[in-house]
Amino acid sequence: MAHYRAPDPKREQFRRYLEKAGVVDSLTSVLVSLYEQPEKPNNALEFVKEHLNSGGQTSADAEALQQEVIDLRQRCARLAEENEDFKSRLQRYEPEDGATAD
Structure with missing residues (x-):
């Protein structure tokens, strides 16, 4: 049986910080864009870097x-x-x- 672990306050605070700063949305957007690519790039990390560098x-x-x-x-x-x-x-x-x- 799996044990339920209460959320760590530091983790929860960090998660809210990332959401507030728009990091979560940016990462989600880039990952969705990668997912929707008909032909996946050979280097997924480069794809993410390039699309994150666009800075919106x-x-x-x-x-x-x-x-x-x-x-x-x-x-x-x-x-x-x-x-x-x-x-x-x-x-x-x-x-x-x-x-x-x-």
Whole structure:
């Protein structure tokens, strides 16, 4: 006959902490996703790590961030071209021999 063991208060407190922090929901979600995969991955641990690392970030968030990176790279390239243009203009007005004008 199995003996009933009363729940340990520390365990129960830790379980509530994990639930409150959303850890239980996140783990459950990832495990359900793994369960629903038609072809199971060779490395289940890697699957869990990858899906937990997403941090609940939606694809819309990821797309917005990718678009921002593209925009910032274009702006950086434009500013670099503008900087080179200003440098070449400035060289036209600087004295050739390095002497300063008084």
